[in-house]
Amino acid sequence: MANIKDIARVAGVSVATVSRALSTPSLVRPKTIERIEAAIADLNYEPNHLAAGLRRQRSDNVIVAVPSIHNPFTSAFVEGIENVARANRMRVLLGITEGDLEALNKYASMIAGKQADGMILLETNLPDIVNNPPAQGKVPPIVAACEYPPELRLPRVRIDNLEACALVVGHLAELGHTAIATITGPIGQYMSQDRLSGYKLGLARARLEFNETLVAPGDFSLQSGYDAMVRLLDGGAEFTAVACANDEMALGALSALQHRGISVPDEVSVAGFDDLRFGAFSSPPLTTVHSPTVEIGEAAMRLMLDALLPADQQPPAREVILPHRLIVRQSTGAPGKRRRKG
Amino acid sequence: MANIKDIARVAGVSVATVSRALSTPSLVRPKTIERIEAAIADLNYEPNHLAAGLRRQRSDNVIVAVPSIHNPFTSAFVEGIENVARANRMRVLLGITEGDLEALNKYASMIAGKQADGMILLETNLPDIVNNPPAQGKVPPIVAACEYPPELRLPRVRIDNLEACALVVGHLAELGHTAIATITGPIGQYMSQDRLSGYKLGLARARLEFNETLVAPGDFSLQSGYDAMVRLLDGGAEFTAVACANDEMALGALSALQHRGISVPDEVSVAGFDDLRFGAFSSPPLTTVHSPTVEIGEAAMRLMLDALLPADQQPPAREVILPHRLIVRQSTGAPGKRRRKG
DNA sequence: TTGTAGGCGTTATCAG
């Protein structure tokens, strides 16, 4: 492969001039640039990014840590991140953790190893380095695109899960439901807690009482939504609506109801959260909260770019909260059009 | 940040020994290794991957080119790729092309620029470099995890789309269907053609005639499946079953049927292709062909590792064909239990 | 506007 020296020789200039022509063309005479570009085309030159990176101490990679990409929710985030990364000559390195803290820590160490310049978290875990910063040297650029405890001082982007869930419950209450169940995420996760709190807030605002037996925990997966719905149905407590902590579980719940021959929304209303594409095409189409997943990814990457700026022009770490909105489809309706069979 | 020199000094050895201790410990006296490891822990040393890469002319990155990651089908591939990449100390760089050839070419040039060591294609396009290899120098390592014209000599992994589609049609024919429609992918894409051919093959084997008016093209998206189903329904031609070229479109078709009040499978049977998770929880659950997407990704990455081996120990480029299997759920059944309404 | 030269942190060769 041709290198910068070859180009310099062929173009009859010094390597410095070639380098400048490539990075700051304004400093080079147009005629010279022409000669250089001709040489580049001739020799099929491609700058060696490893060498440039070593010199600049920059890899131009961001590592995105996700529990799993096999999941429409996280992959939309990643798409957003990639969008703005690409526009800023950066690349996205995928780090799949499967929820393993050790894996996450290994990814975090890639920053010290110059494989990546920073990390975006779509995770529920937090790498150790955030809490135990190295004695000398500062914490590497880390951006959170996920719910974390509020006391954590990290640039972050999220939606208002609390209000969004309260909104869904409010919608159900307005329709006339008074016994509203919920299917939650894993109770250990911060985001699940947040959404559960939103559910409670919605109940309180509608002057409905919180009933522990109407809470069925899931793990955000289709199957867990199905299972939770079955538990709710068999639990004996009456309810006419279910607010699910995400669309996947809502879709699973829908499937369980259909399996039992319970009509939605006539007998039970179901609402989801996230606005997956699939929700618009379920039977019946799913009422949900639109979560601007792609935009969250884009905002996260922008925060990352900020964090990567030289220290003297770095804006203060901030929190971006993106707007959500209720999408009413046919899976929710007024209660009691028909009696429950069981 | 501490570098290898610091470690050498603190451990009282030369940099060469530190390097060896890290990469080929068998060549270093255990006691020496101990001292070195102590120093590494002390100084919190992390090898600079950029420097190592420059020296070895390796980035240890693979770039995965996909039209979009926001798609359960491709993201499962990526998950598989990441699995074996990680196990082999390589990283996955995401390249989203949105179907744009220029973007794909730019990603391909990252190999020459040492940002990546090779490329895995989940694309319908082909980078120019494959057809116009540079005068001197060989074609960079490229693996295809997607259908391409058979004359292309690329390491590749795929399933037998032809037989798989014929299998679905055979299943429908066995149930007694004689008028079987199909919803295809974009007709320009090789994979769509392949699956359409499989549909025709299935018909021929069942001694059913191919009927052009029963072919509705889509673009693999939910909405296009919905629209294609509507066109089929309004087209006037009678049919009792639809074989869709992927699950997304099948789910869209299901939604259209439900919207029209047409019962599945009593009035129309619907089959998909890919075995998305969502298909198992639709109403009714979707009959489909299981495509081992994660395994395809894993196999593709293994082929990539082969291609990255030094020339003298490189196995010949090969094609891996992974097995598929029919999954019968409730969206297909015997025809004519009920009359069509329209 | 251009050139010279030092150094980024490793690995690998060669010599002990």
Add this chain to the structure above:
DNA sequence: CTGATAACGCCTACAA
């Protein structure tokens, strides 16, 4: 088993 040292290809003062 260990050490000295020459690359790897580029960027960026500094000098002209």
